Amino acid sequence: MFAIVDCNSFYCSCERLFRPDLWNKPVVVLSNNDGCIIARTDEAKQLGVGMAAPYYQNRGIIEQHKVAVFSSNYHLYGDMSKRVMETLRFLTSTKQVEVYSVDEAFVNLAQFQPDQLTQLAFQFKDTVELWTGIKVSVGLAPSKVLSKVANRLAKKDKKGSRGVMVLQTGEQIKEALERTPIEDIWGVGRQYALKLRNLGIDNGLRLSTMPIEWARKNLGGVVGTRLIRELNGEPCIPMKDPLETKKMIATTRMFGTTVTELKDLKEAVATYASRAAEKLRRQYCAASYIDVFLVTNGTVNEKYVYSPQTRHLSTNLPHATNNTDDFIKYAMPLVEQLYERGLKYLKAGITLGEIVPESAIQTNLFASTMPESKRALMDAIDNINFSQRNDAIKYAASGLTRNWKMRQEMRSGRFTTRWEELPDAH
DNA sequence: TCTGGGGTCCTAGGACCC
DNA sequence: TCTGGGGTCCTAGGACCC
Secondary structure, three states: OOEEEEEEEEHHHHHOOOOOHHOOOOOOEEOOOOOEOOOEEEHOOOOOOOOOEHOOOOHHHHHHHHOEEOOHHHHHHHHHHHHHHHHHHHHHHHEEEEEEEEEEEEEEEEOOOHHHHHHHHHHHHHHHHHHHHHOOEEEEOOOOOHHHOOOHHHHHHHHHHHOOEEEOOOOHHHHHHHEEEEEOOOOOHHHHHEEEEEHOEEEHHHHHHHOOOHHHHHHOOOOHHHHHHHOOOOOOOOOOOOOOOOOOOOEEEEEEEOOOOOHHHHHHHHHHHHHHHHHHHOOEEEEEEEEEEEEEEEEEOOOOOOOEEEEEEEEEEEEOOOOOOHHHHHHHHHHHOOOOOOOEEEEEEEEOOOOOEEHHHOOOOOOOOHHHHHHHHHHHHHHHHHHHHOOOOOHHHOOOOOOOOOOOOEEEEOOOHHHHHOOOOO
16 A cells, blocks of 8 residues: 655645744745746635746736735745655655655555554644644555545545545545546646547546556557556556666756846856756766757847747766866856857756766776865865855856846745744744 | 668657656 | 746667677
8 A cells, every 4th residue: 555645735835834824815836937836725726826827827816815925935845845754754664755746755555554544644644734834635545546546535625534535445446536537647647638538538437447458559658557557456656766866967947037148148057057066966976968958039139929949959078077167167168059149048957967876987097087175175065055045155157147047036034944044933 | 673680779759747 | 028947757760780
């Protein structure tokens, strides 16, 4: 059996922790650059605020109903997420918890008896809420896909289910699948939902009765066959090893305003390279492949139409590294080659690939390896930047003025990770 | 003019997830 | 005027090998 524990409107719940006056009031959180709505509470949902919808399209409703609006505050959400995950590990064991995303985790329950499960599910919920203040929904079932089905139903009917749904018997599973529209099945996205609906397959139960071979042909091969099996209670998606490292690391951002100058693009990419290198060092890895991309949108002379175009270039480094200045050194020429005067730039990003453990860096005979002192310097920069403020120390290539920097006009305090932003108690 | 039957590795792109 | 920022897995097709 598997459990999925999912935080309710996670980003909004984090904001409410420090704003008790917003309890039971509509709240939304915006994406970087304050572009889209990426989290909303039930109250905001009921007002008709769309998910992942551009902010400006919902501005009318938001202002009319005095919905509280926050820019995203990833320091706060990241820290609260850690606390939730630690609680789950405490209740089971480190090895059985798979952090699936910032606000949800799978828990492998193989070690528990069937008659303990319902009580355990409530224990997860009550303990997380007591220790962190974050409300969660819990779904339990024989496979990961079914646990997601259970979780969704628990969330939909918070009063009736008290936030917990356990699917153990065939009857329970059947009924739950019948109540789940096809597009709400984990693994069925927009394309497949359309295809399935056209075939008259409109809920989870119908999909579960389709032949495996049909799924292989029509739902993405192996992925489709796994989905059908999971719906039938056969676990096919294993728990992920928490020690596995990422295969690629990317840092990309929209610009706060339209960028046209090469200098600004280079500053932005240098900044993203620093950030990506930090992520790499945090998992004790090194990379030898860089891909830089720019997204353009028409020319400076044309009138504005939203039709973004991506261009990218990559290069292989002579040896794997996790040193920020190596990445900047190799990324800058790529930016220069990609740049074309007269275009408007919306967004840029960098992806690092060919990732290997730091300990296994294959050094090129002719390239000098990173000396000890260099790694110590990187560690020092990371520590200062984490404990003080971001970019307290940065590379000159990242620029000082940063015209392109994203907007974050409504961000709350970093209450749990910055001493100077600790909330006052009155 | 015609012309086997395997393999491997790589890239691009689709589809999905949060 | 205005549309996020990450990731994963899989397949198809081309190039190349013997």
